[in-house]
Amino acid sequence: MALLQLEVQNGDARAGRLFTPHGEVETPAFMPVGTQGAVKALTPELIRETGTHMILANTYHLHLRPGSGIIAELGGLHRFMNWPGPILTDSGGFQIYSLARLCRLDDEGVVFQSHIDGSTHRLTPERAMEIQAQLGADIVMALDECTPYPCEYSAAAAAVERTTRWAARCRAAQRRPDQALFGIVQGSVYPQLREQSAKALVAMDFPGYALGGLSVGEGRERMCAMLEATVPLLPSDRPRYLMGVGTPADFILAVERGIDLFDCVVPTRTARNATLYTSRGRLNLRNAQYVRDAGPLDPDCACPTCRQYSRAYLRHLYVAKEILASILGTLHNVAFFQNIMARIRSAIRTGTWAQLKEEVLAVYGACDEHASAGWDL
Amino acid sequence: MALLQLEVQNGDARAGRLFTPHGEVETPAFMPVGTQGAVKALTPELIRETGTHMILANTYHLHLRPGSGIIAELGGLHRFMNWPGPILTDSGGFQIYSLARLCRLDDEGVVFQSHIDGSTHRLTPERAMEIQAQLGADIVMALDECTPYPCEYSAAAAAVERTTRWAARCRAAQRRPDQALFGIVQGSVYPQLREQSAKALVAMDFPGYALGGLSVGEGRERMCAMLEATVPLLPSDRPRYLMGVGTPADFILAVERGIDLFDCVVPTRTARNATLYTSRGRLNLRNAQYVRDAGPLDPDCACPTCRQYSRAYLRHLYVAKEILASILGTLHNVAFFQNIMARIRSAIRTGTWAQLKEEVLAVYGACDEHASAGWDL
Numbered sequence A, B: 001m002a003l004l005q006l007e008v009q010n011g012d013a014r015a016g017r018l019f020t021p022h023g024e025v026e027t028p029a030f031m032p033v034g035t036q037g038a039v040k041a042l043t044p045e046l047i048r049e050t051g052t053h054m055i056l057a058n059t060y061h062l063h064l065r066p067g068s069g070i071i072a073e074l075g076g077l078h079r080f081m082n083w084p085g086p087i088l089t090d091s092g093g094f095q096i097y098s099l100a101r102l103c104r105l106d107d108e109g110v111v112f113q114s115h116i117d118g119s120t121h122r123l124t125p126e127r128a129m130e131i132q133a134q135l136g137a138d139i140v141m142a143l144d145e146c147t148p149y150p151c152e153y154s155a156a157a158a159a160v161e162r163t164t165r166w167a168a169r170c171r172a173a174q175r176r177p178d179q180a181l182f183g184i185v186q187g188s189v190y191p192q193l194r195e196q197s198a199k200a201l202v203a204m205d206f207p208g209y210a211l212g213g214l215s216v217g218e219g220r221e222r223m224c225a226m227l228e229a230t231v232p233l234l235p236s237d238r239p240r241y242l243m244g245v246g247t248p249a250d251f252i253l254a255v256e257r258g259i260d261l262f263d264c265v266v267p268t269r270t271a272r273n274a275t276l277y278t279s280r281g282r283l284n285l286r287n288a289q290y291v292r293d294a295g296p297l298d299p300d301c302a303c304p305t306c307r308q309y310s311r312a313y314l315r316h317l318y319v320a321k322e323i324l325a326s327i328l329g330t331l332h333n334v335a336f337f338q339n340i341m342a343r344i345r346s347a348i349r350t351g352t353w354a355q356l357k358e359e360v361l362a363v364y365g366a367c368d369e370h371a372s373a374g375w376d377l
Helices: A044-049 A059-064 A070-074 A077-081 A094-098 A125-136 A155-172 A191-201 A220-233 A248-255 A266-272 A306-308 A309-319 A323-351 A354-363 B044-049 B059-064 B068-073 B077-081 B093-098 B125-135 B151-172 B191-203 B220-233 B248-255 B266-272 B302-310 B310-319 B323-350 B353-364
Strands: A004-010 A013-020 A022-026 A028-032 A055-057 A087-089 A101-105 A110-113 A118-121 A140-142 A180-185 A208-211 A240-242 A261-264 A275-278 A281-284 B003-010 B013-020 B021-026 B029-032 B055-056 B087-089 B103-106 B109-115 B120-123 B138-142 B180-186 B206-210 B240-241 B261-262 B275-278 B282-285
Touching: A004 A323, A004 B013, A013 A055, A013 B021, A022 A028, A022 A087, A022 A094, A028 A323, A044 A323, A044 B068, A055 A077, A055 B275, A059 A070, A059 B103, A070 A125, A070 B302, A077 B310, A087 A125, A094 A110, A101 B120, A118 A125, A125 A140, A125 A155, A125 A191, A125 B055, A125 B087, A140 A240, A155 A180, A155 A191, A180 A191, A191 A208, A220 A240, A248 A261, A248 A354, A266 A323, A275 A323, A281 B059, A306 A323, A309 A323, A309 B077, A323 A354, A323 B323, B003 B077, B003 B103, B003 B323, B013 B323, B021 B029, B029 B055, B029 B151, B044 B103, B044 B323, B055 B059, B077 B087, B077 B353, B087 B125, B103 B220, B125 B138, B125 B151, B151 B180, B151 B191, B191 B220, B206 B220, B220 B248, B248 B261, B248 B323, B248 B353, B266 B275, B275 B323, B310 B323
Parallel strands: A028 A261, A055 A087, A087 A140, A140 A180, A180 A208, A208 A240, A240 A261, B029 B261, B055 B087, B087 B138, B138 B180, B180 B206, B206 B240, B240 B261
Antiparallel strands: A004 A013, A013 A022, A101 A110, A110 A118, A275 A281, B003 B013, B013 B021, B103 B109, B109 B120, B275 B282
16 A cells, blocks of 8 residues: 555645655645643643644653653553554654754764763664654654755755665665655755756655654745645655644645645644634734733634633633643644644645635744744743 | 431431532532632632632732731632632641641631731731631631641640630631631541531531541551541431541541531642542552553543543643643542542432442552642642
8 A cells, every 4th residue: 555645636636645654645635743742731632633633752762751662561652642543754863953962963873961861872873763663653754954044055965865764774774664764865955966966866766755854943945845846846746744843834844845744733822822823823822912812722723722712711721821821722723733734635626726825825924933842842 | 407417317327418508418429629819720610610619819928918908808718719619728827837838826816927928927826717707618618726636635635725716716716707717627637626616616616527637747657546536426317517628538438427517738739749649549640651541531420621631631631731731630530539439429419439439549549649638830
């Protein structure tokens, strides 16, 4: 069975179905982030109520705590966290470069100190595959070298070369046939490097491809340019995953450039900070203007939060620092993101893309929030 | 329709049914505490899954934030917090004496400063009734003077006299026939004062009676002595509510002395601190011994947490400070308390009280935790 079954193509936008050992996912799809083996503030039942079918978990965090060996002993990540649906794990690379203290980086691998207790750890492409095999996600990622932004051409070129060598080692080290391994295209904001990276990975014939190192401050225009430089080089029958992206406007721009999969901490993290997405724009619910507002958070949303609670109550919960604020806010924000994604799929199928694009960009096109990829703490 | 319908009496223990405008409650009953209009870390759907039928909310907190007038405008507390079942509100007195800064206390009422912003507020018996009428709970409480523990006889006697005068004013100020007003027996640890307080209140013919000022450090023996001095003086056809109590052992001791209603912050507060109640005693889930424990939190419990998660996962969530730890822990602890209460009701009906008592006291009889009554922050 193919991992991805494309059903409709509309320009470069594609709608289809991703098959995994833990179920199907309609694409384009958005994965909420369950950094430590839990999507913050949601039970699996509530995750399901948002319309989510697939989630992401962070290998770096789960490796450090509780440890991938323990999760394997307990039956793997799906069983550990009671999420029976598809899971994708990243390789841990991004967090090592951005969250841990990096001690050494060479061709063999990377040595870093844990952000939790300062303990020293070594990660190689082979070890990244072993850890992800223990976690047991449906889709796993090759270890890459992530460059910071901005990054000089020469450093970005060296990182692409190392990422390519590591991708080959990951491919060789893969042991579980039930896990689909994706290669990660790097190359910072340099089209030639993106091309070089994509071609090298495609030659290794991965079942799927990710675009890494974007949504790190380069801006929407450069992000789109990198998609345009990369996506046409990827085989059309394989899923394409834009890591760490994004917001509603990002989804529109990336889907019409051929992206199928997204993950981002934005809906969960902003919800805990009282920032809620609605069909008319973002609201900060701590604002005093909502103190007597009997209306729903988003009159166009059918999620449990919008069906059952007033803005005034939600504002009260945020101001009173009730945990229930994070629960109900996260439930809505993730449902809102999934609803945008459902409308994206529907617009591709019904040929109403231009209309949806105009609508989403009118509300969120000027919203410059650029999410940093990868974890939700 | 009578507020309380007694169905079985077994010694002084009673099993029956409490009727309210928002539904029936089997008694003896335990009310989780929703201090600020939310039971911490639970949605109403999850509260319902614990077997809870009635909750308590704190008038002091809701009066200060968001304000009872706003809650009234938004349709009352049931609608505001999306809890369609019965609610009891306290009068606010206990918090004024223990959480706020008390500025003046005289026969007219009490002046205090908010613990939130230091603003000055005045509460009188009439105002306590007005605020509770705005909140719209099914059962409301008369304003009382709570003495600290320990308390000299003369001070306790003066507080009883004032509490009696205020109870009469509350009775006279009550305007909503759909709310049942309970008088509160005070008297510290002095049997004569408890008697005097009970008799004075019974003469005013309240639809229910509460015992206040217990579980404040006096110990189980004195608590039981006060129940024995008070309960026989209360009319048997009216519900009896022991405020701020308690733990499983407290329930046993109080139910066999004729108590029908309880509220306590213990299950919710301890759950957020990784202390979980089980049929074999309390556990601290942060303990390293659970790191690989694949078993359920409590093998004798059928709550969603025990059905779906291992101790190892729950420990991970607590150690990683995930909000989901508080959600799943609170869900279990409240379900555990409700399950004890269900077994209490069943033991009264089936004549197996001695057996249940022995079982609960064997596990929890030596557990000396004495909960402070009244709010969960």
